[in-house]
Amino acid sequence: MSATDLAPLAIDDELAAAARAARVLATTSTGRKHEALEAIAVAIETGADRILPANELDLANGRENGLSAGLQDRLRLDPTRLAGLAAAVREIIALPDPVGVVVRGSTLPNGLQLSQVRVPFGVVGAIYEARPNVTIDIASLALKSSNAVVLRGGRAAQGTNAVLVELLQGALTSVGLPAEAVQTVDRFGREGGTMLMHAVGRVDVLIPRGSADLIDSVVRESKVPVIETGAGVVHLFLDESADETTSIDIAVNSKVQRPSVCNALETLLVDARAAARLLPPVVAALRERGVTIKGDDRARAIVAGLPPATDEDYATEHMSLDMSVAVVDDLDGALEHIRRFSTKHTESIVTNDYARAERFLAEVDSAVVMVNASTRFTDGGEFGFGAEVGISTQKLHARGPMGLQELTSTKWLVRGAGQVRG
Amino acid sequence: MSATDLAPLAIDDELAAAARAARVLATTSTGRKHEALEAIAVAIETGADRILPANELDLANGRENGLSAGLQDRLRLDPTRLAGLAAAVREIIALPDPVGVVVRGSTLPNGLQLSQVRVPFGVVGAIYEARPNVTIDIASLALKSSNAVVLRGGRAAQGTNAVLVELLQGALTSVGLPAEAVQTVDRFGREGGTMLMHAVGRVDVLIPRGSADLIDSVVRESKVPVIETGAGVVHLFLDESADETTSIDIAVNSKVQRPSVCNALETLLVDARAAARLLPPVVAALRERGVTIKGDDRARAIVAGLPPATDEDYATEHMSLDMSVAVVDDLDGALEHIRRFSTKHTESIVTNDYARAERFLAEVDSAVVMVNASTRFTDGGEFGFGAEVGISTQKLHARGPMGLQELTSTKWLVRGAGQVRG
Known part of the structure; x- marks a missing residue:
């Protein structure tokens, strides 16, 4: 594709400015x-008097337009949340700079010195929902990795985001960096989102954050x-071979510790030979914490009221305290159920059997595969990455x-030193 | 996206079989x-009596349908080319297996042992033109990296590819591997290509190989x-600061050594302060090798007949012996021209100035950036990778x-050993 056959877009100016800022x-x-x-x-801390009224207006509009209580909560900023946002930005300062790291290198037989180095993408697009914290989060991560970012946030947060982007741009110019390193197409x-999705060659990568839809x-x-x-x-x-206590601990922690996030447990599978031993105490422990459980016929024959x-x-x-259980014949049955229903995010096995542990690790085709650990550990912070951009379930x-x-x-x-190819 | 909301596709059977083979x-x-x-x-060597007649038929059809001489040449197989293909497959055997390599790892403070390992994509789709060598090439690379592959080759090579896929499948089953690890949707x-492009969740990655279009x-x-x-x-x-001999050697090698490939030179830029010194001898050397050159006004004022x-x-x-030259004010002028017209593949500078060499390396946003080396070195073989899947000009x-x-x-x-999140 040549540089000249790109269709003109209404966000031309933003993207051209982003490219300049990225350089x-x-x-x-x-x-x-x-x-x-x-x-x-500092701008987040000192800008509360501008951020909070704008957020209050967004919230009032949201209530008028029937925004659900859950979405209102995600939209809401308050002094405590602003302090948390500022602290998160400072945590990003503490992380190592990924740019310039040499990944691989060699000197070729002809003397050419080869090195593969990390560089920013250039212009990152982000499309997300009405959560103003994501504006600060993505902008800070993009800046630390030397990327310019073009934001399209949820409509319900538009007033809040406008103020946040102004503060971000003010902070950039205050240290001599181009304001256009952070822009909104709200x-x-x-x-605005559609135009980002079609800006081939002008947006280097697009990150959607939010619901599955x-x-x-x-x-x-x-x-x-x-x-x-x-x-x-x-x-x-x-x-x-799973023991009862570990099964209870990991099932409960995986489901209950924070049910509304993507690494929370949705389906518990139990080997048929252990179902009578394990299902009743595990289901009881989950129910005690308010979990609502459905089951297949074999589970229902063991536990009453499923x-x-x-x-x-x-x-x-579910992103809630609802979940399902199923009894499977054996490891192969579990692998088959997982192949059919998994979104390839995280799967875990509780076992004391070495061979089955290793087979599970090798054969489950998910981003994270665990043995004897809570699924809640699939998390950038827990993995030691510091801030997390998100959890990728794609393979590329x-x-x-x-x-x-x-x-x-x-x-x-x-x-080189003048090398040519023979 | 759930496993159940995928639209049924006519290539359902192929993709389901590919997924099984990939496992x-x-x-x-x-x-x-x-x-x-x-x-x-071995199948390529011993199957010549089936491959060559099928290829002859494809070629005859191609001539009838007005296939250009160049495309006929890319379609043509002969005993020498078959021997080359078999040799290329054996070279892939000699390369290290990428699967199972541990990329990163650590033990977390809570005792969890983390390791990031290389795994195959799963199902790779390939869409390419009427070059039957690509069928063998992609299938062999996919097999070595443990990927199943679903092929859509050019229509003009369909008969040849049908025989090749049969031979590939026979070779797979002869060692007890599933035939469906290599399939065609021709x-x-x-x-077939369109269905591959829409098989979200069933084709893990798609590799187009061929023309820019x-x-x-x-x-x-x-x-x-x-x-x-x-x-x-x-x-x-x-x-x-470029010296004349290096400039001539690298310009000529970059353009002439193999003009029809993507790493061949298309545009020569010259610093205005060196143009009178360098352009005449470099243009003369290129013309001597049959290169046809156009130029901007400043170049035309220096060299006659551009x-x-x-x-x-x-x-x-161009993919031919045609090219262009332009005179630029300085390094910044060169960077600006490159930003405007480059496809971000390969750019090279000839210089003896340390600071400008480093600025060129840092500021040119291309997959490969060189100092004092022929652009023809952008090549998997030259880089020591053995076989090459292609040259990516994207950043992801x-x-x-x-x-x-x-x-x-x-x-x-x-x-883990039973860890849960606190």
């Missing part, structure tokens, strides 16, 4: 980026490469928790 | 894969993640020459 960021020192991030943290409404629609419509942060229909398999689970139940990411570029490194590409540098 | 390949030993590759090499014609149309239409192997509008910049170059010329990948997942490693994803293995 500046590509060679900006780590120290300067940290100054900008510190300025952002003024184009829904169309949002992500799915971006994956299907975008012409620009997408990093998919997918839903989690997460499984835990209790092997024949409503029947359908294929749709097994395919659903990044898989599993994504840190700053996953916001970079590489390029090859070749240093 | 087998994922845990197939390197030794077994090598047996299969050796069986493929029987669906053009629609083919790649561009796949990038724009595919819903499945694509690895883009792009066109090369490749630049060489002769800095003020037709004027238009923006379209500067944006064109892979950038520059792609070897076997770029045909893999990763997954995280977590080994």
Whole structure:
């Protein structure tokens, strides 16, 4: 594709300015980026008197338009949340700079010196829902990795985001960096997101963050490469050899510790030979914590009061205290159920059998596969990445928790002394 | 996206069989894969009596349908080319197996053992033109990296490819591997490619190989993640400090050594302060080798007989002995021209100035950036990767020459002892 056959877009100006800003960021020192991030943290702290009224207005409009209580909660900012946001920005300062890291290198037989180095993508697009914290989060991660970012946030947060982007841009210019390193295309409404998805060659990568529906629609419509942060229909398999206490601890922690997130458990599978021993105490422990459980016929024959689970139940990411159980013949039965219903996010096995543990690790095709551990550990923070961009359930570029490194590409540098090819 | 909301496709059977084969390949030993590759090499050698008549028929049809001489040449197989194909398969045997390599790992403070290991993508789709060698090439690379592959080749090679796929499948079954690890959807014609592009969740990655038009149309239409192997509008910049001999050697080698490939030179840029010194001898050397050169006004004022170059010329990948030159004010002028017209494949500078060499390496946003080296070195073989899947000009997942490693994803293995999250 040549540089000249790109269709003109209404967000031309934004994208051209983003490309210019990205070129500046590509060679900006780590120290300067940290100054900008510190300025952002301060702007969040001192800008409360502008952020909170704008947020209050968004919330009032949301209530008027029937925004659900859950969505209102995600939209709401308050002094405590602002302090948390500023602290999160400062945590990003503490992380290593991914740009310039040499990934591989060699000297070729002809003397050419080859090195593959991490470089920023350039212009990152982000499409997300009405959660203003994501604005700060993505902008800070993009800045630390030397990417310019063009944001399309949820309509319900538009007023809040407008103030936040102004503060972000003020922080950038206060340290001599281009304001256009962070821009919003919210003024184009829904169309802003569509234009980002079609800006082939101008947006280097697009990150959708939010519900499965949002992500799915971006994956299907975008012409620009997408990093998919997918839903989690997460499984835990209790092997024949699993002990009761570990089974209870891991099942309860996986489901209950934070049910509304993608690494929370959705389906518990139990080996038929251990079902009578394990299902009753595990189900009882889950129910004690308020979990509502459906089951297949074999589970229902063991535990009283389980409503029947359908294929749709097994395919659903509940994000709530609802879940399903199923009894499977053996490890192969568990693997088959997982193949059929998993979104390839996280699966875990509880077992004391070495061979089955290793088979589970080798044969489950998910971003994270665990033995004897809570599925809640699939998390950039827990993995030691610091801030998390999201959890990728695709296989291209990044898989599993994504840190700053996953916001970079590489390029090859070749240093020669006049070599030509024979 | 749940497992159940995928629309049924006419290539359902092929993709389901490919997924089953991919599961087998994922845990197939390197030794077994090598047996299969050796069986493929033997099948190419001993199958000449079936391959060549089928190819002759494709060629006859092609001539009847007005296939150009160049395309006929790419379609043609003969005993020498078959021997070359078998040799290429054996070279893939000699490369290290990318599957199972541990990329990163750590033990977390809570004792969880984390390791990120290379795993196959699963099902790889390939859409390419009427070059039957690509059938063997992609199938062998996919097999070595434990991927099942579903092929859609060019219509003009359909008869040849049908025989090749039969031979590939015979080789697979002869060592006990599933035949469905290599399949073709050619029987669906053009629609086969379209169905691959829409098989979200069933095809893990799609690789288009061929002309810029083919790649561009796949990038724009595919819903499945694509690895883009792009066109090369490749630049060489002769800095003020460049010496004449190096400038001539690198310009001539970059353009003439093999003009029909993507790493061949398309545009020569010269610093205005060196143009009178360097342009005449460099243009003369290129012309001596049959190169046809257009130029901008400043170049035409220095060298006689240069037709004027238009923006379209500067944006064109000629794949022939045609090229353009332009005189630029300085390094910044060269960087600006490259930003405007480069396809971000390969750019090189000839210079003796340290600071400008480093600025060129840092500021040119291309897959490969060189100092004092021929652009023809952007090549998997030259980089020491052995076989080359293609040269990626996108930034996601892979950038520059792609070897076997770029045909893999990763997954995280977590080994615990009952850990739960606090």
